[in-house]
Amino acid sequence: MAAKKSKSTRKPARKSSRRSSVVRAAKPVAAHRRTVVPAPITPDDARTQLRELAMNLWWSWNEVAQRPFAALDPVLWHATKRSPLAVLAQVSAAALSAACEEPGFRLALADARAALAAELARETWWGATHAKKHAHVQVAYFCSEYATHESIQQYSGGLGVLAGDHLKSASDLGVPLVAVGLYYRHGYYIQQFADDGSTKVLYPVYDRATLPISDTGVAIDCPVGHSTVRARILRMDVGRTRVYLLDADLPENSAEDRQLTEGLYKGEPHLRMRQQVLLGVGGMLALRALGIAPSKIHLNEGHAAFAAIELLAEFRAGGMSHADAVDAVRARTVFTTHTPVAAGHDRYGVDMVCEGLAQTLAKGGISREDIESLSRENPADAKEPVCMTVVCLRLASKVNGVAKLHGEVSRAMWQKAYGVRTAKAVPITHVTNGIHTPTWLDPHARAFWKDECGFDACAPTPRNKGWKRAVDADPAAFWVMRTTLRAGLVRFARERLVRAAERRGEGPLALDEFANALDPAALTIGFARRFATYKRAPLLFTDIERLAKIVGDSKRPVQFIFAGKAHPRDTGGQAYARTVFEMTRHPALRGKVFLLEEYDMSVGRALVSGCDVWLNNPIRPHEASGTSGMKSPPHGGINCSILDGWWPEGFVAQKGAKGRYGSGTNGWAIGEADDGAFNEADAHGAGAARDTRDAESLYTILEKSLVPEFYDRGRDGLPKKWITRALASASTIPDFFSTHRMVAEYAEKCYA
Numbered sequence: 001m002a003a004k005k006s007k008s009t010r011k012p013a014r015k016s017s018r019r020s021s022v023v024r025a026a027k028p029v030a031a032h033r034r035t036v037v038p039a040p041i042t043p044d045d046a047r048t049q050l051r052e053l054a055m056n057l058w059w060s061w062n063e064v065a066q067r068p069f070a071a072l073d074p075v076l077w078h079a080t081k082r083s084p085l086a087v088l089a090q091v092s093a094a095a096l097s098a099a100c101e102e103p104g105f106r107l108a109l110a111d112a113r114a115a116l117a118a119e120l121a122r123e124t125w126w127g128a129t130h131a132k133k134h135a136h137v138q139v140a141y142f143c144s145e146y147a148t149h150e151s152i153q154q155y156s157g158g159l160g161v162l163a164g165d166h167l168k169s170a171s172d173l174g175v176p177l178v179a180v181g182l183y184y185r186h187g188y189y190i191q192q193f194a195d196d197g198s199t200k201v202l203y204p205v206y207d208r209a210t211l212p213i214s215d216t217g218v219a220i221d222c223p224v225g226h227s228t229v230r231a232r233i234l235r236m237d238v239g240r241t242r243v244y245l246l247d248a249d250l251p252e253n254s255a256e257d258r259q260l261t262e263g264l265y266k267g268e269p270h271l272r273m274r275q276q277v278l279l280g281v282g283g284m285l286a287l288r289a290l291g292i293a294p295s296k297i298h299l300n301e302g303h304a305a306f307a308a309i310e311l312l313a314e315f316r317a318g319g320m321s322h323a324d325a326v327d328a329v330r331a332r333t334v335f336t337t338h339t340p341v342a343a344g345h346d347r348y349g350v351d352m353v354c355e356g357l358a359q360t361l362a363k364g365g366i367s368r369e370d371i372e373s374l375s376r377e378n379p380a381d382a383k384e385p386v387c388m389t390v391v392c393l394r395l396a397s398k399v400n401g402v403a404k405l406h407g408e409v410s411r412a413m414w415q416k417a418y419g420v421r422t423a424k425a426v427p428i429t430h431v432t433n434g435i436h437t438p439t440w441l442d443p444h445a446r447a448f449w450k451d452e453c454g455f456d457a458c459a460p461t462p463r464n465k466g467w468k469r470a471v472d473a474d475p476a477a478f479w480v481m482r483t484t485l486r487a488g489l490v491r492f493a494r495e496r497l498v499r500a501a502e503r504r505g506e507g508p509l510a511l512d513e514f515a516n517a518l519d520p521a522a523l524t525i526g527f528a529r530r531f532a533t534y535k536r537a538p539l540l541f542t543d544i545e546r547l548a549k550i551v552g553d554s555k556r557p558v559q560f561i562f563a564g565k566a567h568p569r570d571t572g573g574q575a576y577a578r579t580v581f582e583m584t585r586h587p588a589l590r591g592k593v594f595l596l597e598e599y600d601m602s603v604g605r606a607l608v609s610g611c612d613v614w615l616n617n618p619i620r621p622h623e624a625s626g627t628s629g630m631k632s633p634p635h636g637g638i639n640c641s642i643l644d645g646w647w648p649e650g651f652v653a654q655k656g657a658k659g660r661y662g663s664g665t666n667g668w669a670i671g672e673a674d675d676g677a678f679n680e681a682d683a684h685g686a687g688a689a690r691d692t693r694d695a696e697s698l699y700t701i702l703e704k705s706l707v708p709e710f711y712d713r714g715r716d717g718l719p720k721k722w723i724t725r726a727l728a729s730a731s732t733i734p735d736f737f738s739t740h741r742m743v744a745e746y747a748e749k750c751y752a
């Protein structure tokens with residue numbers, strides 16, 4: 001290793017120009033690697049230092065900060081789902097003392113501390129380009145769920161993953177943003193499959209002491225209905241981004257009020273509405289109590305709409321007229337809508353909402369009529385309930401969908417609310433979603449791009465032009481990387497399958513079958529997402545005989561791995577999960593189709609890195625964006641997807657070969673792109689013909705293009721065309737479909 005001096009022991013570089021600080025910001029963390037072994041350390045001091053590291057979730061996307069915990073006890077590290085605090089709580093005193101004697105451990109600890117300290121002191125993209133012009137910018141981001149790491153079960157799916165990735169990119173770019181949410185005692189449910197494929201729903205109670213969440217010592221009294229709910233403000237540090245989570249599970253609250261933060265998307269509408277009062281109104285009050293004055297509030301989905309109502313009440317209580325107060329709120333509010341599915345937009349009776357917000361409305365002198373006009377698509381329709389999305393549309397000046405197509409669909413969907421003559425005139429734009437690459441990228445893949453193409457795939461900059469060079473990677477080296485990642489997934493899946501089978505009490509033969517399941521050399525196709533019905537998890541099984549032929553060819557083996565959770569009350573989604581479970585046992589498919597339990601961030605990471613192909617077959621245009629498919633190309637994976645959500649923007653069609661087995665240059669497109677008109681009926685059974693058509697297209701792609709291409713090997717054993725396609729996928733997709741680009745876009749268009 002080069003004998004470079006640690007950066008942190010050097011004097012800070014002089015800021016000679018703005019430019020140099022940008023360049024400095026882009027340097028990878030490895031620059032902090034020390035070569036001088038740090039002095040001895042006592043176990044008590046080590047514990048204190050490790051705890052400090054563990055309390056900032058920066059470790060969740062920076063391997064350098066995970067290393068000391070892994071070094072402390074590698075077995076515990078994996079057994080705790082890589083939770084630093086859980087490792088610290090469980091590690092034996094003997095193991096900790098022994099580690100302190102090890103130069104390697106001390107080095108890892110010192111490196112991690114230096115890297116975090118440097119990160120927190122770093123100049124940033126935002127600082128270099130925006131801070132002077134927009135020194136007053138302070139964003140408060142509201143969301144009902146945040147997915148930051150698999151050991152923190154405070155999320156259900158895509159919305160939470162996107163929000164977590166947003167916070168991390170804000171931290172990497174240095175965008176001044178704090179986040180507001182709720183802390184759920186039970187989190188979201190844990191999924192297990194019973195022997196008949198039905199879902200068992202488990203709600204564990206989490207011990208907050210093992211989570212990197214601290215108590216600020218500040219509490220608020222939030223008016224909910226006619227009473228007051230006390231909530232303490234917890235704090236979670238995500239790099240440079242602070243997240244404030246409200247917790248109402250306090251002895252001074254009534255049993256009913258304590259339920260407000262019991263679980264995520266749990267309970268009937270009345271509880272859900274009150275939960276949203278706590279999130280929105282309580283969230284604003286928490287910011288006030290902490291002395292934070294946001295210049296913008298970003299409502300990520302309609303759940304937090306009441307934050308804008310609280311803001312309105314504050315302006316009106318300060319003496320503004322209703323019209324002026326509405327304008328003032330609009331000037332400060334950004335709203336992102338996340339689904340074209342009607343059931344995804346909360347609607348509550350006007351009475352229920354006026355009761356839930358009674359004290360807030362009284363404070364601002366806001367009338368029932370004001371609420372009606374702010375929350376109905378057609379304010380004159382006395383039967384129309386309050387729609388949380390409409391509240392956001394009326395009270396935000398910046399409104400966006402999460403992909404280009406979703407922007408279009410949203411304009412048509414909400415035209416009535418705006419009372420304009422054409423959908424084009426609806427002022428809803430789009431900011432396409434992305435992923436936080438450092439969170440999702442496997443270390444092998446990161447090292448591969450660095451070694452082969454000379455760029456850091458995790459550079460903390462809005463765009464990363466290095467990806468363009470992916471096409472230059474050596475095909476043989478690329479195939480070694482793919483083989484390594486696929487083998488890693490096979491190991492991961494076997495362990496999960498065996499564990500689930502053991503729990504179901506299956507015998508040694510079945511356990512043996514799972515222990516040797518999956519072929520590390522076979523074409524591996526993944527499908528993992530929430531089992532919402534519009535995502536059509538069972539579409540692949542439309543014609544079992546035809547599928548059996550595809551997977552059963554011994555010269556060209558194909559295997560599928562599924563994972564996904566459905567909301568406990570979504571009976572249709574639960575039935576889909578069961579169908580997939582049954583298919584894994586179908587005599588014609590057994591050993592070729594697998595289903596993993598408990599789809600979470602770790603299962604997701606293993607699948608997106610190991611699968612050769614990422615399958616996505618929703619009913620168009622019901623997928624607002626989807627992000628799991630964006631996680632595959634940085635690993636050399638290829639998307640095969642309906643042209644829905646983000647895919648129309650990512651897919652590059654082949655010139656002159658339009659529609660030929662859906663084959664583009666960087667992936668496959670299932671089905672025809674229809675007009676994209678939104679049709680609610682399709683989601684509920686009227687789309688049988690569409691299902692048949694899309695399944696037909698999927699089978700044809702598999703038979704005529706996808707499977708043959710994977711097995712078309714040259715004399716060197718490499719699938720040349722396949723590799724060309726995979727490298728095209730890596731060179732065209734990850735640069736744009738990243739939350740670094742997305743957050744920069746929000747910063748420039750909406751926050752500044």
Ligand SMILES: *Cc1c(COP(=O)(O)O)cnc(C)c1O
Binds near residue numbers: 161
């Ligand atoms: C990426 C991800 C999602 C989002 O996936 P979609 O493609 O939007 O369905 C949901 N859950 C987990 C665990 C993820 O990692």
